[in-house]
Amino acid sequence: MSSEPPVDPSDVRAAQVEHVRIEEEMEQSYIDYAMSVIAGRALPDVRDGLKPVHRRILYAMHEMGLTAGSGHRKSSSIVGETMGDFHPHGDAAIYDTLVGMAQEFSMRYPLVDGQGNFGSMDGDPAAAPRYTEARMAPIAEELLADIERDTVDFSPNYDDRLEEPDVLPAAYPNLLVNGSTGIAVGMSTKVPPHNLGEVIDATVELIENPDATVADLMRHVKGPDFPTGANIVGRNAVRKAYETGRGRVRVRAEFETEEFDGDRQRIVVTELPYQENKARLVERIAEDVNEGVIEGISDLRDESDRDGVRVVVELKRGANVEVVKNQLVEHHLETTFGVINLALVDGQPRVLSLKETLEEYVEHRKDVVTRRTEHELGEAEDRAHILEGRLKALDNVEDVVETIRKSEDRDEARAALRETFDFSEAQAQHIVRMQLGSLTSLESAEIEEEYEEVTARIERLEEILASESELMSVIKTELGEIKEEYDDDRRTGFVEDTGTVTHEDLIPEEESVVVVSEDDYIKRMPAAEFRAQNRGGKGIIGADLKEGDRVSSVFLASTHDYLLCFTTHGQVYQLKTYQVPEMGRTARGKSAVNVLDLDEGEEITAVVNCDDIGAGTDGEDVAGGDGVGADGADPADPAAEAGEQYLTMVTRDGYVKRTAGEEFENILSTGIRAIRLEDGDELADVEVTHGDHDLVVGTRGGMAIRFDESEVRAMGRSARGVRGIELTGDDTVAGLAAIDGTQHDWVLTVTANGYGKRTDLDEYRTQSRNGKGLIDIKTNERNGPSCAVEAVSSGDHLFAMSAGGQIMRTRVEDVSTIGRNTMGVKVMDLDPDDLVASVDVLPAARVEDGDESGA
Incomplete structure (x- = not known):
């Protein structure tokens, strides 16, 4: 018996336990899973x-x-x-x-x-x-x-x-022909489909010229060819995708314009971008129409059938078809196909260029054709060997038959044939199984003919295996046969990439009058509809307001302008003028919630053109990336102020604040804070200044104070500002004028009852801020309170709008020039109980020809 102690089973199990770090095990397990x-x-x-x-x-x-x-x-x-x-x-x-x-x-x-x-x-x-x-x-x-x-x-x-x-x-490069889409662990693939004939032509080009570049191959492969057709926008993205294996290709629907019902138009979509859900597309367009994002569409329906796609967008009479097209393309009819040409190469994922993809396919096809040729050669050699045995048996037919007759069974016959006639085992087996009928002279001739054919086939197969050029010739021939059988016309076309087509490119540039009411209705009208009248006229209707509604503000802007809209709550919003729906003079307007995200009771009180802010920064506007004051100077440094751009604000309670224009970049759709207001205070007016302006703050009580803007230091958006004027009683600020002595000639004041005057700048002496100021205009029962103060020049036009919706346009020179502390003259003839609600000035440089004549 053995003297060794018995083995403890627990020791055996412990010896089988492998100790590893859990993070290493998890890492390896996850890698294994990912690769799987x-x-x-x-x-x-x-x-x-x-x-x-x-x-x-x-x-x-x-x-x-x-x-x-x-x-x-x-x-x-x-x-x-x-x-x-x-x-x-x-x-x-x-x-x-x-x-x-x-x-x-x-x-x-x-x-x-x-x-x-x-x-x-x-x-x-x-x-x-x-x-x-x-x-x-x-x-x-x-x-x-x-x-x-x-x-x-x-x-x-x-x-x-x-x-x-x-x-x-x-037999053809299916990865490129049909494409592929998939999401793996940590990576994804998105290969677009292509035209079979183009891909085969490029493959043949690569076979004939292995040094061909991607540009050479692109002479054949124009770009992706999607089953749903549509159009690829530009070719640069396609070239990048083919060169690097990655790219973003823009695909735009195919559509055309048709006329119907006399003078109306409709847009008919006949091809959609690849993988676009047609029903959902129609739903999204309908949602945007209902929400006012897209204007001018009267009807939308899907008339598609088995013959193809047909989505009909009918336009309202008079709608701008180019604008609607552009909106549809921007929001719905153009998608981006993100090309990721990722595939497995020798079991490993690789991002491949067009040339690398075709090279890998050609290598695969070489292997396939080589192996097929070797297989066919083996079969042909086996057949030739059998045929050689049959021919030999026919040459010795009598002796072969006699040998078989003398044998006891087939095994003995095969052995005898091998020994007597030196047949191989395969030949002997075949001869033993032959029928007598195959020994006729006719059968003999057929065997000899087949043997010659098989011999020639063997020579051809050996030639293919011995020469790579012959092998490649076979591949090219077979690719050509595939192309001839299955090639079809390209479905996806190309359209020129003219860059980002904006609404400004499609909308005529013209001066517009934008009207906003207290109930938040907004619209725009061409300023040319309001011809200049002599002062004291009633003007013409500018808005048909619903009962109880009143005009809160009116401002002038070009349809191409980017505007900053400041509200009574101290918020600022960015607005493109063309986003405001254009409507007739007698229209009420559309709800402003479709254009600006205003809060309850919030009204637009001032509008600043971004071009005015960017005047000192080489043309860059606030909406651009460089912003205002891009030279990096410190706005708080008085020596650096000249040439800087500021938004100077004044509140109803008389606080004044300057903020650098660059702080108003990247404004959210919900707006951003422009100024901090005390309880009960409101933002009254905003002007663009450059550090060297004088400010005139006018009050509703007819007072005005002029001081240098440098007395108000630059502050951030969250600041309240400093006291600009000392108000008495229940007086409040009516407006702000920023005076540039080299450009402006007068201060224009307009009162609520439609009276106004021009006064020379010299009449407003400069003093320190936070004073009571001087009397600007009498605000008696005839005039009513002052409602606007503007710095004006020769050639400017004044637009005044009443709360009831009348708009009066007149030349500034038609308003009499008189001193301070006077009554002024009638500027606008108002109906009883109507008041001037808002005033804006169209600079002389923007007054169009034909607007100078009075009515």
Whole structure:
């Protein structure tokens, strides 16, 4: 007996335990999982352009005999065979893949020929697999051609019962032809589809000229060719994608303009960007029309049928069709296809250029054709060997027959033939099995003819294997045959990329009058509709307000202007003038919530043109990236102030504040704070200054104070400001005028009852801020309170709008020049109980020809 002590089982188990750091184990396990997803599910192989599930479905159909010439079979049967034999990942995923391969709007060249409901461009799902039928499309058979000839490697399936191909022979570059989309772990692929003929031509070009550049190949491959057609915008993005494997290609719908019902127009969309859901597209357009984002559309409907897409957008009578087109393109009819040409190369994911993709395919095809040729050569040599034996037997037919007759059985006959006539085992076996009828002279001639053919075939196969040029010639010939059989016309066109087409490019540039009411209705009208009148006129209707509503503000701007709109609550919003709906003089306007996100009770009190702010910064406006005061000078430094741009604000309670224009960049759609207001205070007016202006603050009580703007130091947006004028009683600020002595000639004051005057600048002596100021205009019962103070020059035009909706336009020179502390003259003839609500000045430089004549 052994004297060794018994082994403790716990020691054995402990010896089998391997100690590892948990972070290392998790890292390795996650990497293994990620690579499994990358290689086994999500990414296509560069050689055949297929993911495993696509490859397995096609191979299963091949094994089931579901070729293009066979009858259709239930999709559920195909799904079951694929799942049971090759792809154990659930029937839903397999069927979704099968459906995608049958959809003409998803695949440029569908690989499955389906019968039944396989979904639609509206996002409708396919019918259940028990209701649909399928078989392989003819072009899919080209992917599997020669698979029985040892052209590709096979591996055991998931349960080791069967074998499945690692890749298909792929007689054409399917990765580029049909594209691929997939999301793996930490990476994704998005290869666009292309035109078969173009891809084959580029492949042939690469075979003939291995040094060809991407530019050379692009002479054949113009760009992606989507199954839904549409247009690619520009070619630079396509070139980048082909050179680097990554790019962003803009795809725009195909549409045209038609006339109907006399003078009306409609936009008809006939092709949509790839992978666009048509029904959802129509819904989104309708939502934007209802919300006022897109103006001018009267009707929208989908008239699509089996013959193609037809989405009809009918325009209102008089609508600008170019504007509506541009809005539709900007928001709905143009998408971006992000190209990521990522595929598996030797089992590893790689981002490939166009040339690298085709090079990998050519290498695969060389391997396939070489292996097929070797396989065919082996078969031909075996056949030639048998035919040589038959010919030898025919030359010695009597002796061969006699030898067989003398043998006891077939085994003895084979041995005798081998010994007597030096036949091989294969030859002897074949001769023993020959029928007597094959010994006729006619059969002999046929054997000799076949032997010559097989011999010539062997010579050709050996020639192909011995010469790479011959091998490449075979590949080119076969690619040409594929092109001849399946090539079709390109569907996706190209349109010139003219850059970002803005609304300004499509809307005529003209001066506009923008009217805002207390109930938040807004509209714009061409300023040319209001011809200059002599002072004291009633003006003409500018807005048909609903009962109880009144005009709160009116301002002038070009349709191309970018504006900063300041409100009584101290907020500032950015607005493009063309975003304000254009309407007739008698229209009420549209709700301002579609244009500006104003709070309850918030009203626009001042408007600043961004071009005015950018005047000292080489033309850069506030909305641009460089901002105002881009030279980096400190706005708080008096020596640096000249040439800087500021927004100078005044509140109803008399506080004045200057803030550098650069602080008003990147304004949110909900606005940003412009000034901090005390309880009960409101922002009254805003002017653009440059550090060397004089400020005139006018009050409703008819007082005015003039002081140098340098007395108000520059502050941030959240500051309240400093006292600009000392108010008495219940007086409040009416407005602010920024005076540039080299440009302005007078101070114009207008009162609520429609009276006003011009006064020379010299009459307003400069004093320190926070004083009571001087009497500017009498505010008695006739005049009413002062409502506006403006710095004006010769040639300027005055626009005054009453609360009731009348607009009066007159030349500034028509208003009499008189001193301070006077009554003024009638500027606008108002109806009883009507008041001047808002005043703005159109500078002389912006007065158009033809506006000078009085009415």
